[in-house]
Amino acid sequence: MTHPYGILSLLPPVAAIVLAVVTRRVVLSLFAGVFLGALVMDRGNVWLATVATFEDHLWTTLTDPGKLRVFAFTLLMGALVGVITRNGGMRGLVDGLSRWANSRRRGQLTVWLLGLMIFFDDYANSLLLGSTLRPLCDRLRISREKLAYLVDSTAAPVAGLAIVSTWIAVEIDYVREGLLNLETASELNPFQLFVASIPYRFYVLLSLVFVPLIAITGRDFGPMRQAEQSRAAGHAPITRLPDGGLTRDATEPDVDQPARWWNALVPIAVTVAVVLGIIVQTGSESVRSTGGELRWVNVFGAADSSIALQYGALAGIVLAMVMTLVQRLATYEDLLRSAAAGARLVVPAIAILWFASSLSRMTGNTSITGQPSEAYEHRDQRLYTAQYLQQQLLGTADVKDSARVESLRHWLPTIVFALAAVVSFCTGTSFGTMGILIPLTITLGFAVSASPDGTLSAAGSRLLLASLGSVLAGAIFGDHCSPISDTTILSSQASGCDHMDHVWTQFPYALTVALIAIALGTVPVGWGWSPWILLPGQIAALVGIVFAFGRQPRPN
Template structure:
C-alpha cells in the first residue's frame, strides 16, 4: 500500500508512542509499542507479522552509516565522561568556576552563554555544556529540568542559524537543490542568510531563555521543578529516572591524584578543534573555501574524529600525568559505556519510529492537507505549522526539512511568495516540532547530558516551546502580508516577554503538565 494512502492513520504510531511515554514514563516500551502498531499497519494489520517486521525495522534503522557513527559517538562520549570523572578534572574546573559564580542566575547565564558559544555542532554543544555545567547547576540547586531546557533551547536554535556549523551545509544544500530544479540563479547561501531574520521560532526560543534567566519568570511544570530544587535541594524529583545517571561510588578519583582543571579542558578543546577541522577537511578544505567545505562536510565523521581524539588525549593524561593504572582506566571506560546504554536504546527506537511514520506517509499527508488551504499570504504560516507537525511526529528536524523542501519551495515560487520567508518557515518549523517531541534525538541528548528524567524534560520544555511557537505563527501570518521580519521580531520579543510574565509565578498563573502523574 502506498504511503500516501494511509492518511490520518499515519499519525497513529508517533502519537501512540508519545502518549504512552508521557502517561507511563516507560520510554522504551512506549516507543516499541508505536513501532509495533506502525509495522502492523504496514504489513496489512497482521500483529504477528507486525512484531517480526518491527525487529527488522529496528535493525534497518540502526545500520545506516550515519546512525552507526552517531551511536559510536555516544558510546565514546560515555567513555570520555567516564575517564573525565576518574581524572577529577570536571570537579576541579567546576570548583574554579564556582569561585567566580555567586548566584543561581549567574550559573544559568553561564550555561546559556556556553551553549551558544559552542555553535559548531548541536551534539557537541549539548555534550560539552551539559558536562561542564551540571555539577555547577547542582551546586546552586538548579533543577535538572531547567538545565535540560537551557541546553535544548540554546544549542540547536543557535547552531541552526549559525553561518559556520554542521547544519549550514545541509540547509544550504537543500536550498541549492531546489533552486537548480526550479532554474533559480540566486545564490543559495545568500538566501540562507536572508532567511535568518525569518527564523522566528529559533530566535525567540533563545530570547525566552534569557528572559526567564534574568527575570526568574518560570511557569508550568518548570515552576514546580524549580520550587522543589530551591526549597529541598533536590535537583531531581523523587523517583525520577535520569537519562544519564552517575553516582560517586561508580567512578572515584584515586587518592593520589592531584586533579587539575586542564584534565577536563584539554580533551574538550581537542574535541572542538578536531571536530571543526574534520568538518572543513571532510568537505574538501583547503581546496575549497570554508563555506563550500562545510556544505559538503561529513558531520558524523567529524564529531566521531573529535570525540575519539579527546579520548586519546584523556588516556594519555590519565596514564602519563595522573599516573592512574590501566585497570582503573579500563573500569572507568566501561562505567562510561553503562551510562549511555539507555540513551543508545532510546535513540535507536526513536529513529525507527520516525522511519515508520515516514513509511506510513505522515509527510505527504500533512503536506496534502496544508496545500488545500495555502495562498501566497498564508503560505509562511501554513508551512511553519506543517513542518512543526511533521517534525513532532517523526522526531527529526533534518528529516522534516528533507520532506518539506521539495514541496514548499516550488509552491512558494509558483505562488510568488518571498522565498526567504518560506525557507525560514521550513527551517524553524522543523526545529519547533523537534523541540517538543520526546522521540527527537536532540531532546534525548539534552536529557542525557543534563542528567534529567526524559519525560520531565519534555513536560517542562513544552510550555516554553509552545509560547515561542504560538508567537512565531502569528509573526509568519503577518509576514505573509508583506511586513518586514525585523519589526516583527521586535514585536515577537515583546509578546514572548509578556507571555512569560503572564504565565509566571508573579501572577500566580500556572500552565499544567502535558500529562500529570502521581509524582507531582
Template sequence: MNKTFLTFFILLLSVNAQTLDFPSINLNDVPFKITIKNYPDSLKSVSVNILQNEKNIQSILFDKSSLEKEVTVNLNGNFQISSNEIKNLNGEFRVIPGWLSIIPPLLAILLALLLRQVIVALTAGIVIGAFFIYDFNFFIALLRFVDTIMIDTLVNRENSMIIVFTLLFGGVIGIISKNGGTVGISNLVTKLAKTAKSGMLSSWLMGLFIFFDDYANTLIIGNMMRPITDRLRISREKLAYLVDSTSAPVASIFIISSWIGFELGLIATGLRSVNSDINSYELLLQTIPYRFYPIAALFFVFLVAYTQRDFGPMYKAEVRARTTGKLFDNKSIESNLDDDSLFNNSDKAKWYNGAVPILVILFGTIAGLIYTGILNLTNKGITDFGLREIIINSDSFLALMWAGFAASVTAVIMSIGQKILSLNEAINAWTKGVQSMLFACIILAFAWAISDVTEILKTADYLISILSDSLDPRLLPVLVFLVCAAVSFSTGTSWGTMAIVMPIVIPLSFKMAELHGLNFSTDPTILAGVVSSVLAGSVFGDHCSPIADTTILSSMASHCNHIDHVKTQLPYAIVVGVVCMILGDLATAYGLPTYIAIPLIFFALYLIIRFFGKKVSEAVV
C-alpha cells in the same frame, strides 16, 4: 566460445533492458510517480496499463520526452502493471487507504502519552507500520521488524557513525567527570558569588560553561551552587529554576554537546527520506538562530538574576527566603547526589582536565569538516571554493567520530599522566560514560526505524494531500512547536519527542514547499524554522513537564520540593514560550529576519519582567 558469446549477449541485453520504477506501496487517491528507465529508441510511445483482477483500471502513455508520469489510483488492493509494446515491462504494487499511513506515528505518540515509555511507543508504531507494509500479516510483520527494518537501520553507515560518536562523547563525559575536570570548571565560576545577585548570575554563567551535557549541567550546578545560594538566602525554588533553565536549553543549542549526534541523526534521516542534497550539518547550524525558546529562556534567566525581579509563585518563594531565611517550604526532598561519581576527585579538580577534551572535540570537529570538505571537493575536480563550499561538501559524521575518539584518548592520557586516575579507573569511567548514552542510542535506532516505515507508507504524502489546500506552509513552524511542546510535556522526554516528530515534519515540509513553489536550497527559512521548532518545542515541553528527567534532577540536585519547583518555573517557561511563538516562529516565517526577531523577543521579555515583576528587596522593606 558459443556459451561465452551467449552469456555476454544476455548481459548486454539485461543492462539495456527497460524497467519500471515505482513504489511497491501507494495510498488511495494520493499521487505517486512511475518512471521508465532505458527507454527504447525504436518506439515513439509506450503504453503502460494498470490492472486489478485482469481488469484495466487506467493506461498511461510514455514517450521520449516524458519518461516520468504522476499517477493516482482511487481503489484499494493489489495491482499489476504491464505494457503492450514491451512484454517484460511489468510489476506489482499495493494500494491501501491513506489514513492507515498516519496510524504508526499517531500510535507512537498516543502510547508515549499514555505509557510514558518511548521505546514501547516507537516499537508499537514500527510493528503496526510493518503490518500494513507486509500485506496485513502480523506474524510476518513481527519477523520483518526484527530481521529487516531494524537491521537495515543499524547497517546504515551514517547511522552507525552517529551511534559511535554519541558513545564516544559519553565516554569523554565519564572521564572528565571522574577526574574532577567538570568540578574544576565550576570552581572557576563560584568564586564570583558574593551577593544574591552575583550568586544567581554565577549559576547562570556556570550553566553556559557546562554546555556539553544537560545531565552533567544539572547535577554539577545544583550540588556545587546550593551551599552558596543557601548562604545568600536564595530560595531552593529559584536555584532549581536556574539549574533547570541552563541545562537542556544550553546543551540543545551548542554545536558540541551530547545532543548534537542525536539531532544530526534525525535531521539526516529526514533529509535522506526526501533524497535532498542539503547538508545535514549545515542545516543544523542554520536552525540555531531559529531556536527561539532555548535562546530566550537563557536570556530570561539572566534578566531575572540581574534585575532581581520575580512574579507569581517564584516571587513568594524569594520573599520567604530573603525575609525569613526559610529556603524551602519544609518539603525539600533528600538527595544523595553529593556522592555521585560526577564529584569524584574534587580535591584534585582542575578546570583544564574538563576543558581540554571538550576543546579537542570542538576543534577536532572543525578540522575534520575542513579536511573532508576539501578532500571531497578535490575528488570532484573543484579547485576554486570557499568556506561555505567546504562545509557543504564535508562529512560531518566522520569529523564528529574522529573528534570523539581523539577527545577520549586525550582525556585518558591527561588523567593517567597527572596520576589522578589509574588506567583501570580511566577505562571504567569511560565505560560508565558510554553506558549512560546507550539509552539515547536505542531511541535513535528506533527513531530511524519508524522514519523508514513512515517513508514507505508515504505518511508525509498523505498529510500533504489533506493539508495542502488549507494550510499555509508559513504556519508550520509554530504548529510544529505546539505539537512538540504538548508531546514533550506529556511524555517528559524531549529526545523521544524529537524522534517521533522529526521523521514526519521534514518530508511534510518538502512536500508543502513543492506545492507552494518554495525552494529550500535558496531559501531555507521555513525548513530551518520547522526543524528548529521540533528541537525548541521539545525542549519547552520537557522544561515544563513534572515528569521530565531534567526537571526531576533539577529538584533533586537543588534539594527542592519537586512540585514547588514545577509550580514556580511553569509561569516563566510559558511566558517565554508564548513570546517566542509570536515574535519568533510566526514573525520569521512571514519574513522577519532572525537578527531583528531575537532582539524583539529580548525586549518584550525585558518589558514583562520590568512591569510585571517585583523586586524582592522591595518586599523585604
C-alpha cells in the same frame, strides 16, 4: 496519487507519543510505535509485522554506518565524562567556573553562552554541555530539567542559524532542490536565499532570546517552576537513571586528590579541535573531488560530521587517560572502570535513539536502501506520514493551477510553520521535515508571489523568504516538543534528567515562543510587515509574559 495508508500513517507516531506521556516508558512506547507501523504496512498480519519490526526497521537502523558512529560518539562522550570525573578534572572545572558562575543567574547564563560557542553541531553541543555543566548546576541548585532546557533550546537553533555548521549543507541542498523545480528562478542563489531567510526564522531567533531572558530574570512558570522550586528547596534531583551509573566507587576522585581544571578542559578542547579539524579535512576532500569551490560553507556542508564526532571523542578520552596516568591520579584499572561507568550512563540514551530513529525512518519518505522516493513504492517499508499531512493541508493539485493555494497567499508562512511543526513533532526529525517541506514551500511560495513573467517583486521576495524561514523554524519547534526527537533525547540524557520530565517542562516554554512567533511574526509578515519592525515587538511580548506569569523559585 492516492496515499496507500491514509490516516493510519499517523497511528504509529501518535501512539508512541501518547504512550510515552502516559506510561513514561519511552523505549517501550517507541517499540510499540514501530510495531504498529509494521502492522499497518503489513495489513494486520501479526507474523509479517513482527518480522518486519526487527529485520526491516530495528536491525536496518542499528546497522546504519552513520547511526553507529553517533552511537559510538555518545558512548565515548559518556566514557570521557567518567574519566575526567575520576581524575578530579571535572571538580576543578566546576570550581573554576564557580568563581564567576556563583549564582543561579550566572550559572544559567554560562550554559547559554557556552552553547552559543559550540555552534558547529547540535549533537556535540548537547552532549558536551549537558555532561560537563551538570555538576555546576547541581551545586547552584539549578534543576536538571532547567539544564536540559537551556542545552536543548540553544543547540539546534544556533546550529541551524550558523553559516558554518554541520547543518548548513543540508539546508542549502534542500533549498537548491526547491529551486530546481522552478522554471524561471535560475537566477536565485541557494546560499543567498538561505541567509536572507534568517530574519524570518522567528521561533529560532526568539528561542535564543528567551533562554537568557529566563536566566536573567530568574522567573519561571508552569512545570519548570515546580522543578526549580523543588531544587531551590534543596531536594535532590530525580534522574531515574539506571543503577550502576556514575557511582562514587567508580568515578569519584579521592578526597585528597588535586582538582586540576585542565584535566577536564584540555581533553574537551581537544575533542572540539579534532572534530573541527576532521570536518575541515573531510569537507575539503569532498569539495575537491567534485571540483567545487573551497569556501567555508561548501567545506562544512560536504564534511562527514559523524566521523568527526566519533574520532574527536576518541581523541579526547585517550588524552584524558594519558594525562591521568602521567600525573598518577588513578591506575589504569581505575580508569577503565570509570570509563565503563560513564559509558553505561548513556546506554538509555542510545536505546531511545535507536528506537526513535527507527520510527522516524518509518514515517519518512526514504526507502530502506537510503534513496528518497518520488512515488509510493510497493513494500518500501515507509508510511509517508509527512506526505499525508501535506495532502490534507495543501491538496494534491498542481500548485500553479490551484485556487486553493492562491487563496492562502497571505497565510502561507503561518501554514508552513504549523505544518513543519506537526511533521517534525510526529516524525522526530527536523532534518527530515526540512527535506520534505523546503522544496514544496519554495515551489508554493514562488507560485503565489511571482509576477506573470516569472520575476519576484520586493513583496514577493519577502513572502518567499518568510515561507522558507517559517519551515526552518517550524521544524525546530516541532523537534523541541517531540518526545521522539534525537536532540531532545540527547539533551535530557546528557543533563541527567528524566526524559519525559524534560519534554513536559520544555513544552510550555517552546509553545510560548511559538505562539509569539506566529501572532507577531508569521501572520503580519504574510501581510507585508518587515521582520525588523516585528522583532522588537516580539521580544517585548516575551518580556511581558515572563514578568506577568513567571515567578522566582523560593525555598520552602
